[in-house]
Amino acid sequence: MERNILEIKNLTTCFFTDDGTVKATDRVSINVGKGQTVCLVGESGSGKSVTSLAVMRLIDYAGGFIQSGNVMFHGQDLAAKDLDEMMHVRGNKIAMIFQDPMSALNPVFTVGDQIAESLMLHQNMSQQDAFKKAIDMLRLVGIPAPEVRVKQYPHEMSGGMCQRVVIAMALACNPEMLIADEPTTALDVTVQAQILDLLRRLQKELGMSILLITHDMGVAAEMADRIAVMYAGTIVEEGTVERIFDEPRHPYTIGLLQSIPGFEGERGGELYTIQGTIPSITQLPTGCRFHPRCPYAIDKCRKEEPILREVVTGQQVACWLNEDVSNHFRINQRANSVAGSKAEVNRQ
Ligand SMILES: Nc1ncnc2c1ncn2[C@@H]1O[C@H](COP(=O)(O)OP(=O)(O)OP(=O)(O)O)[C@@H](O)[C@H]1O
Ligand code: SF4
Ligand SMILES: [Mg+2]
Structure with a gap:
C-alpha cells in the first residue's frame, strides 16, 4: 500500500473572535500519499485555507490555534511542534503557495x-x-x-x-510536499492551464506530493488522484477522483458537480446552483451542517450530525442517506445524472 507523506487526523481548529472561541474546522482527516495529488474542494468559507494554515502552523499567527488532532508528517506530529521547530519544516520540507500569489x-x-x-x-x-x-x-x-x-x-x-x-x-528547496491554495484562481484560462501543466510536470520530475486547494471541480478533475470535499469546516465526502465524479454520494458533492459550467448545455437547462449559502462558523445548523440546503433532508438530519465513514472501498461519506439502503435508489438516480461528468469536464 502507498505510504502517506501527510496524515491529517481529526484536526479541529479554532479562532478567537468577538463572539468568543469558534471552531473553524471540525475533525478534518485527509491523507496524502507519496507522489499523489489530493484536491481539497468546497465553496468559499468552507475551511480549505484554514486547514492548510493549520498544517503549516501559520494559524498560530492568524488569531487561531489547533484545538485537537494531529498533522503527521514522516511520523512527526506537526500539531505538537513548537513554532521555532516549524520554521525548519516550512519552506524546506513542506512548501506553500498562498491563495494570493502577489x-x-x-x-x-x-x-x-x-x-x-x-x-x-x-x-x-x-x-x-x-x-x-x-x-x-x-x-x-x-x-x-x-x-x-x-x-x-x-x-x-x-x-x-x-x-x-x-x-x-x-x-527551490525541493520540498517533499507542496500545499497550493488556489494557485490559478487569479489567472486567465490559458495561463491557468499552463500553470497546472507546470505543476504536473514538476510533480513528476521532483516526486512531490501535492495538496491542491481549489473551488473549481474542473481543476480537481484534471489534477486529483483523490478528492476531499469540505463543507462548513468538515469533510463530507472523500474518495478517488473516479469515485467522486462517477458515483458521488453526498448531496453537496452532487450539487458541486452539477454546478460545473458546461453541464447545463447537454441538459438544455440553466446552470445549477446549490440553493442557499454556506453558514457562518458562528452559526452552524444543528445536525447535518448541510441540512438547510439539502433537497433530501429527513428529520434525523436536523438532529444528528452524520459521521464520515467508508461506504465502499475508496470512498467515505458523511450523510444519513447513505446509511439507509432504501435511499440509495433516490440518491443514485441523482448521481447518475452527473455520471460521466469527469469526461465532460475534461473535454472542455
Ligand atoms: N483569522 C480568522 N479569524 C476568524 N475567522 C476566520 C479567520 N480566517 C478564517 N476564518 C473563518 O474560517 C472559515 C473558513 O475560512 P477559509 O478561509 O478557510 O475558507 P476557504 O474555504 O479557504 O474559502 P475561500 O474559497 O474563499 O478561500 C470562514 O468562516 C472564515 O470566516
Ligand atoms: S445527512 Fe441529510 S441533510 Fe445531510 S447531506 Fe445527507 S441527506 Fe442531506
Ligand atoms: Mg481560501
Whole structure:
C-alpha cells in the first residue's frame, strides 16, 4: 500500500473572535500519499485555507490555534511542534503557495533575491550559489531569459509570470510536499492551464506530493488522484477522483458537480446552483451542517450530525442517506445524472 507523506487526523481548529472561541474546522482527516495529488474542494468559507494554515502552523499567527488532532508528517506530529521547530519544516520540507500569489512577493526586492533568500536560509547556500540556483529555478518553471528576469522586480512581470516565480520560490528547496491554495484562481484560462501543466510536470520530475486547494471541480478533475470535499469546516465526502465524479454520494458533492459550467448545455437547462449559502462558523445548523440546503433532508438530519465513514472501498461519506439502503435508489438516480461528468469536464 502507498505510504502517506501527510496524515491529517481529526484536526479541529479554532479562532478567537468577538463572539468568543469558534471552531473553524471540525475533525478534518485527509491523507496524502507519496507522489499523489489530493484536491481539497468546497465553496468559499468552507475551511480549505484554514486547514492548510493549520498544517503549516501559520494559524498560530492568524488569531487561531489547533484545538485537537494531529498533522503527521514522516511520523512527526506537526500539531505538537513548537513554532521555532516549524520554521525548519516550512519552506524546506513542506512548501506553500498562498491563495494570493502577489502577497507572497515583496515589491522592493528582485525575484532573484527572493528565491535566493529561502535557499540561504534553509539550505545554508552562499549568496552566489543561491543566485545561480534561483536562475535554474526560473528556467525550471518556464520563464524565458532567466538570467535577465532574475534581476527584475515583481511589477516588471505579468501575473502568470509572477505565479511561476511563486512556484519557483516554493520549490527551490525541493520540498517533499507542496500545499497550493488556489494557485490559478487569479489567472486567465490559458495561463491557468499552463500553470497546472507546470505543476504536473514538476510533480513528476521532483516526486512531490501535492495538496491542491481549489473551488473549481474542473481543476480537481484534471489534477486529483483523490478528492476531499469540505463543507462548513468538515469533510463530507472523500474518495478517488473516479469515485467522486462517477458515483458521488453526498448531496453537496452532487450539487458541486452539477454546478460545473458546461453541464447545463447537454441538459438544455440553466446552470445549477446549490440553493442557499454556506453558514457562518458562528452559526452552524444543528445536525447535518448541510441540512438547510439539502433537497433530501429527513428529520434525523436536523438532529444528528452524520459521521464520515467508508461506504465502499475508496470512498467515505458523511450523510444519513447513505446509511439507509432504501435511499440509495433516490440518491443514485441523482448521481447518475452527473455520471460521466469527469469526461465532460475534461473535454472542455
Ligand atoms: N483569522 C480568522 N479569524 C476568524 N475567522 C476566520 C479567520 N480566517 C478564517 N476564518 C473563518 O474560517 C472559515 C473558513 O475560512 P477559509 O478561509 O478557510 O475558507 P476557504 O474555504 O479557504 O474559502 P475561500 O474559497 O474563499 O478561500 C470562514 O468562516 C472564515 O470566516
Ligand atoms: S445527512 Fe441529510 S441533510 Fe445531510 S447531506 Fe445527507 S441527506 Fe442531506
Ligand atoms: Mg481560501
